[in-house]
Amino acid sequence: MGKYAFGVDVGGTTVKMGLFDDKANLLEKWEIPTVKENKGSAVLPDVAESILMKMKEKGISESDVAGIGIGVPGPVDETGMLVGGAVNLGWESFYIPAALNAYIKIPVKATNDANAAAFGEMWQGGGKGYRSMVAVTLGTGVGGGIIVNGKLLTGATGAGGEIGHMHLEDEETECCNCGNRGCMEQYASATGLVRLAGRRLAEDDKPSILRSGELSAKEVFDAVKEKDEVAVEIAEQFGDYLGKGLAVIASVVNPEVFVIGGGVSKAGEILLSFVEPAFQKYAFKQCRNAKLVLARLGNDAGIYGAAALILL
Amino acid sequence: MGKYAFGVDVGGTTVKMGLFDDKANLLEKWEIPTVKENKGSAVLPDVAESILMKMKEKGISESDVAGIGIGVPGPVDETGMLVGGAVNLGWESFYIPAALNAYIKIPVKATNDANAAAFGEMWQGGGKGYRSMVAVTLGTGVGGGIIVNGKLLTGATGAGGEIGHMHLEDEETECCNCGNRGCMEQYASATGLVRLAGRRLAEDDKPSILRSGELSAKEVFDAVKEKDEVAVEIAEQFGDYLGKGLAVIASVVNPEVFVIGGGVSKAGEILLSFVEPAFQKYAFKQCRNAKLVLARLGNDAGIYGAAALILL
DSSP states (O other), X not given: OOSEEEEEEEOSSEEEEEEEETTSOEEEEEEEEOOOHHHHTTHHHHHHHHHHHHHHHHTOOGGGEEEEXXXXXXXXXXXXXXXTOBGGXXXXXXXXXXXXXXXXXXXXXXXXXXXXXXXXXXXHSTTTTOSSEEEEEESSSEEEEEEETTEEOOOTTSOTTXXXXXXXXXXXXXXXXXXXXXXXXXXXXXXXHHHHHHHHHHHOOOXXXXXXXXXXXXXXXXXXXXXXXXXXXXXXXXXXXXXXXXXXXXHHHOOSEEEEESGGGGGTHHHHHHHHHHHHHHSOGGGTTOEEEEOSSGGGHHHHHHHHHHHO | OOSEEEEEEEOSSEEEEEEEETTSOEEEEEEEEOOOHHHHTTHHHHHXXXXXXXXXXXXXXXGGEEEEEEEESSXXXXXXXXXXXXXXXXXXXXXXXXXXXXXXXXXXXXXXXXXXXXXXXXXXXXXXXOSSEEEEEESSSEEEEEEETTEEOOOTTSOTTOGGGOBOOTTOOSOOTTSOSSBTHHHHSHHHHHHHHHHHHHXXXXXXXXXXXXXXXXXXXXXXXXXXXXXXXXXXXXXXXXXXXXXXXXXXXXXXXXXXXXXXXXXXXXXXXXXXXXXXXXXXGGGTTXXXXXXXXXXXXXXXXXXXXXXX
């Protein structure tokens, strides 16, 4: 087996790529733009070309490369089939390894991007040393990746770990992007946090730093750090929803650890201080010893996890 | 490998036992009483003695037996360790295979009883042919067993699939047995159904068959079959809770099928007709194609699943 692997993380704007060795070292990383024209038909040829150029530059032959791991923004089943397509790229459903192999003759393994990030965090990030883990990505939405006994739980239709669309609130009147009402990501994402903040601020006239400037997840937690009372209330509400969601997940998969990443997690440990009490409150007692930790790999989690599909 | 296996299902009143061949045939089944005196210290010796007697009776030697599978009413981890004991038996925490091997020299594998029942239903019951399945047992409480890619998800502390204690209702005022409020089994178990019925009947004086006699899960669904309007309302509420719970589970593990068993499921297909609409309402669209089916093995699911630990 070759001693190198490539990790590829296909996003809506850029494709992140990394060259790893079999000691889990990220030797080099770079990006290429995601060309979405013509239903994203240039994306995989571009990825292959970029890898071939990197191999030439480094003097790496095909036999030196154990494989290419690739994470894509859509549901991917165990075999590497993109089930139902990737809306953000314009991709229809197809078998990813064969499609990439049309341009480069190196073994390919594919998975969903959130699952790749989860796998990366288990390999070299906040979940290192654990084999039973749930990764939670708090960005525009809430992504999830579930690892059981060291393996990704992809689910019957590639929707394993789609925890952002877990029903969490019966009283919601607004629709989630998915069409349902009361999904976890309507509260526990960056967007959800801003929505909770807007609702709270509209309730009364209590003074708050948050009343000036534009509302963002960062602004809310910055205000919490300055002990802004309204911001603390909002963070408590956010933490209650997220902690409740994690408690529900714990009753299903009983993980050792939750690894929390994504934009909102940049708030740091203070975020966990709002989630932990709610988790303890709602979790079944036998699941309460699950640890809550921050993700460590940031935007590199996806390329790490994609490479881990090959190297782990 | 021997061609026989024993499946043992340790309950609070009786121990059910079965002799299987490697073609998945249940050749014989029997029961012995569960002797709970002295912290249940006689249970495993009694099991061993009963198996040895059966082997003698049938002329089966130790080398003819591939192993003994055993399900016990408590959390059991991957290795067969009873984590935290089994309250109903008076057992403390111990390593089950070694403990049983003190009395009988045949390989032993152990798991939780709900997990064993789930595994049995996958092997020869309602989940036959599926590899990604959630078994839901609607009895006094709500038990769960989760199977991913043909393997039981036991969880970090043996609490995988403890879905009865999933938080589902923020407005609950009464405590669950576990100490939390709003757990799924406060609504979606036999006990929960009776509780919902009691609450509904107390709301007004609308005539109903249910106002005479003692309330039970069976009585509610019998009344539904006679088109009793109040009973239908109660079943709808029950179905809403259970369907919501299953939808939440689907967003985590995305199974192919839910297999629904336990006492309440004796109502038959009519039960599913109340759960399916709620499941479709709350489930993330990519998880909605999960099938809901009834369990088929009844009280034998546990011995089947225990034997499957050996034979599958």
